[in-house]
Amino acid sequence: MASSEVLPPLIAAQLNHLIVHSPFPVKVEKLWSGSKKRNLLDRFTLLIPFCLDHIRWDVIYNVSAPMAAPDVIFGPDDDTFSAFLMEPDRRGNNKLAMSSLVDWNYRESFRLLNLILELREQYAAYQRKRVGEVEDERIKFEISTISHRGGIEMLVTGVEKPEEVKFGVPLLAVNINEMVPGCPWRLQQKIQLQVVFPVVKNFALSTNPSAPRLKLVSSADLRALLSVEDVKLPPWSSGMCMAEYLPDLEDTLGKQVVECISAIDVRRRFIEALAVVFGRPLEADSVFCRRSSFLATSGVFTFLVHISLPTQFPRQQPSIMLQSAQHFNSQGSPIKSTPLPDYPWSPRWEASQMAERIFEYLVEECLNFKKYCNEMQQY
Amino acid sequence: MASDDPVQKVAISGPTLASMIQRISTSESDIDGLLFGHVNSSILSLSDDDPSTSTANLTATITSFIPAPTKPYFYNSIGQIDTPKLRSLSLPSLTLIGWFSGRRQTQSRPSMREFGVTRSLSATSEFHFPVKDSDSNFHFAPCLFLLLTTPCSSSDPTIHTYEYRAYQFQSASLNFEPRSIDIVNIGPAFRGHYGNFITTSVFPMLPFDTRRNPMIVDTDVSLSDKKKITNHQRHLDLYAQGFDLAKLSGLIGSEAVNYTSSLEDLYSSMLAKLEGLARQVENSNALVIEKENSNMKLRYKVAGLD
Numbered sequence: 001m002a003s004s005e006v007l008p009p010l011i012a013a014q015l016n017h018l019i020v021h022s023p024f025p026v027k028v029e030k031l032w033s034g035s036k037k038r039n040l041l042d043r044f045t046l047l048i049p050f051c052l053d054h055i056r057w058d059v060i061y062n063v064s065a066p067m068a069a070p071d072v073i074f075g076p077d078d079d080t081f082s083a084f085l086m087e088p089d090r091r092g093n094n095k096l097a098m099s100s101l102v103d104w105n106y107r108e109s110f111r112l113l114n115l116i117l118e119l120r121e122q123y124a125a126y127q128r129k130r131v132g133e134v135e136d137e138r139i140k141f142e143i144s145t146i147s148h149r150g151g152i153e154m155l156v157t158g159v160e161k162p163e164e165v166k167f168g169v170p171l172l173a174v175n176i177n178e179m180v181p182g183c184p185w186r187l188q189q190k191i192q193l194q195v196v197f198p199v200v201k202n203f204a205l206s207t208n209p210s211a212p213r214l215k216l217v218s219s220a221d222l223r224a225l226l227s228v229e230d231v232k233l234p235p236w237s238s239g240m241c242m243a244e245y246l247p248d249l250e251d252t253l254g255k256q257v258v259e260c261i262s263a264i265d266v267r268r269r270f271i272e273a274l275a276v277v278f279g280r281p282l283e284a285d286s287v288f289c290r291r292s293s294f295l296a297t298s299g300v301f302t303f304l305v306h307i308s309l310p311t312q313f314p315r316q317q318p319s320i321m322l323q324s325a326q327h328f329n330s331q332g333s334p335i336k337s338t339p340l341p342d343y344p345w346s347p348r349w350e351a352s353q354m355a356e357r358i359f360e361y362l363v364e365e366c367l368n369f370k371k372y373c374n375e376m377q378q379y
Numbered sequence: 380m381a382s383d384d385p386v387q388k389v390a391i392s393g394p395t396l397a398s399m400i401q402r403i404s405t406s407e408s409d410i411d412g413l414l415f416g417h418v419n420s421s422i423l424s425l426s427d428d429d430p431s432t433s434t435a436n437l438t439a440t441i442t443s444f445i446p447a448p449t450k451p452y453f454y455n456s457i458g459q460i461d462t463p464k465l466r467s468l469s470l471p472s473l474t475l476i477g478w479f480s481g482r483r484q485t486q487s488r489p490s491m492r493e494f495g496v497t498r499s500l501s502a503t504s505e506f507h508f509p510v511k512d513s514d515s516n517f518h519f520a521p522c523l524f525l526l527l528t529t530p531c532s533s534s535d536p537t538i539h540t541y542e543y544r545a546y547q548f549q550s551a552s553l554n555f556e557p558r559s560i561d562i563v564n565i566g567p568a569f570r571g572h573y574g575n576f577i578t579t580s581v582f583p584m585l586p587f588d589t590r591r592n593p594m595i596v597d598t599d600v601s602l603s604d605k606k607k608i609t610n611h612q613r614h615l616d617l618y619a620q621g622f623d624l625a626k627l628s629g630l631i632g633s634e635a636v637n638y639t640s641s642l643e644d645l646y647s648s649m650l651a652k653l654e655g656l657a658r659q660v661e662n663s664n665a666l667v668i669e670k671e672n673s674n675m676k677l678r679y680k681v682a683g684l685d
């Protein structure tokens with residue numbers, strides 16, 4: 001954004017409110033101007049998460065009339081969505097006539113957020129309708145057997161003829177945020193299963209269907225606690241449907257989440273043990289205990305020890321990296337080591353023993369690192 | 380036939396399109412407005428033997444447009460037409476056949492509100508109009524939508540690119556159908572279209588008397604005749620400046636060959652009239668721009684942009 005470009009205050013207030021208060025992470029992909037002088041920014045592309053994917057909507061304000069309600073241009077594959085919005089509902093009301101677009105008030109900064117939430121909800125209904133129209137017996141069966149679960153989102157890909165149907169199924173009824181002591185997350189963390197079915201026309205239930213593509217997806221912040229890529233998915237046996245598959249998966253996953261939360265304490269005890277030998281840490285992640293940094297000296301050589309702990313700790317060993325406090329490279333940043341490879345480690349040791357062995361190892365290793373720093377600085 | 384029978388194509392005259400683009404490029408921001416014109420029907424017989432296969436070929440012709448003073452003006456935030464405002468914007472002598480939207484740096488696809496406005500406009504039966512040259516007496520809805528956009532990523536501000544697309548709204552399927560646009564210009568290739576564009580300014584109908592010698596100035600006329608002559612003269616003054624009515628009647632009839640110089644006089648007086656009008660338009664335009672600029676400043680002030 002060039003410095004001369006301005007987001008008019010009325011539009012800025014609406015956009016900021018949307019970004020800060022949205023219950024799901026909304027990104028502004030592009031922000032640009034439709035005014036003649038090209039300096040007043042009045043249109044932007046929003047990246048809105050939907051069904052474990054993203055939808056891109058252009059929100060068009062008019063800088064000459066900033067008090068007027070914005071307009072929206074939907075994605076190229078959703079050209080029938082506008083029509084869906086204008087279809088009357090069961091009570092005969094036009095869906096858009098019920099939205100926050102009516103009686104738009106530019107002074108109320110929550111209006112844009114409300115509009116996007118309403119449109120997204122309608123979009124979910126629109127996609128549900130499109131998936132329902134797909135002529136594939138298996139997909140019809142899947143929908144009928146999982147419809148009692150709440151919060152499932154679905155999506156048809158391919159415009160002319162549907163190629164695939166995607167489901168985003170929220171897993172676990174538990175509130176993970178509440179399970180983490182001192183939880184820093186603003187947004188509700190979720191684990192979802194993405195199930196992708198290929199569309200097969202004239203599908204007969206008797207034939208042997210191929211397994212759908214399955215993938216666990218978690219919200220971004222949850223990575224600090226557990227990485228869903230490490231979760232082994234139960235096999236999808238032939239002839240299975242989602243309603244059969246999900247209980248087993250939720251069972252396994254629920255246990256893993258509990259395990260991961262108790263693993264925080266294991267990591268905390270290790271960091272506390274490190275503090276006994278290294279002294280009080282300069283910095284430590286006090287919620288998830290994934291990182292800590294210590295200041296160490298060897299003679300006059302002063303350096304930092306960065307220790308990062310994997311979620312699989314202690315089965316996986318921590319990664320240790322050294323950083324000099326005295327040596328800098330030609331760009332002026334401090335010289336760092338690569339992660340140290342073969343330090344003594346056994347997952348069966350007590351935390352205090354792990355810490356002592358690392359300390360002993362570093363007494364020797366820091367001399368090598370000092371030599372490396374001196375060499376690096378000469379170039 | 381239905382009020383949204385598919386038109387085969389949309390025709391627009393080069394100057395109309397050019398002035399629309401000019402209006403968009405000079406506006407401060409996005410604009411929209413109304414399209415006027417007519418829909419013609421020509422029966423195409425596909426087979427000589429079987430007359431039942433003949434089909435009506437509809438062509439929509441855009442002859443003029445009027446931009447709305449602000450956006451949004453004739454519809455609300457969910458795209459519903461404000462009929463009194465729409466009526467105030469259109470002229471009774473012109474037929475409303477649709478509307479247009481000009482947006483800067485946006486994707487060339489109809490937006491949510493544009494869909495709503497077109498749908499609402501098509502559904503307003505007050506604005507349905509008869510099709511020309513059609514034997515069946517059916518009415519057509521103003522269901523045309525012309526979208527003019529500039530591309531989102533134009534890096535060079537010295538090059539102006541405009542994309543234009545025409546759509547016809549189909550009320551039954553709630554769908555925008557893209558239609559091809561025919562730009563009609565002057566030249567041999569477009570001779571067939573000449574009939575589609577009707578002049579809106581015609582020379583006045585004036586009675587003339589061949590029995591009278593135009594060069595003899597009648598001194599003995601009755602009061603009512605005098606009144607009639609003054610009336611006609613006033614009518615003529617609307618089209619030409621300082622051309623005598625008596626001279627005009629001399630241009631018709633057997634003696635016309637002798638008055639070529641008079642004809643030239645008529646043309647130059649008509650040109651003089653046009654020039655005077657042009658000057659008036661120029662002056663009033665300057666006032667309009669001044670007013671628009673001060674409005675713009677006020678609007679920016681309200682929006683918190685000083």
